[in-house]
Amino acid sequence: TEQTLVLIKPDGVERGLIGDVIARIERKGLRIAALELRQVTTEVASEHYAEHAERPFFNDLLEFITSAPVVALVAEGERAIPAFRQLAGGTDPVEKAAPGTIRGDFGLETQFNIVHGSDSPESAAREIALWFPHLNS
Numbered sequence: 001t002e003q004t005l006v007l008i009k010p011d012g013v014e015r016g017l018i019g020d021v022i023a024r025i026e027r028k029g030l031r032i033a034a035l036e037l038r039q040v041t042t043e044v045a046s047e048h049y050a051e052h053a054e055r056p057f058f059n060d061l062l063e064f065i066t067s068a069p070v071v072a073l074v075a076e077g078e079r080a081i082p083a084f085r086q087l088a089g090g091t092d093p094v095e096k097a098a099p100g101t102i103r104g105d106f107g108l109e110t111q112f113n114i115v116h117g118s119d120s121p122e123s124a125a126r127e128i129a130l131w132f133p134h135l136n137s
């Protein structure tokens, strides 16, 4: 079975959406394999978003993701990676995410789009090793 790394970002935690996001993951049929509320360091945040290092929004992204605790979790099941991307909806919560998705239902701005989910098996392996180094070992 496949595993994916999900983050409920500071906006999702502050707005009280932890339970809703986890409920959607569970109702989809995915299993929670690891879960923690965590204050992320700048080091882990820049590793996590390394592919965006050259983007103009990189510093804002690091500042935001380290501003308050996030929920990090590993969800697993058949096609867990695309399944969670489907639940999350597109990156821009208004232009890309459909109603019924997490971002489509709860988001207004791309920077504050509530959740992260791994976008490929390679990203998932890298991100799970970063956030949960003792899992699967």
Ligand code: ATP
Pocket (backbone or CB within 6 Å): 057, 061, 090, 091, 110, 111, 112, 113, 115, 116, 117, 118, 119
């Ligand atoms: P994630 O990787 O968090 O699941 P994603 O794959 O949908 O999101 P990416 O293009 O990888 O989107 O961007 C990563 C994150 O960077 C976005 O989720 C968002 O929080 C932030 N971001 C992306 N584009 C912008 C932008 N134009 N302005 C501000 N923040 C942005």
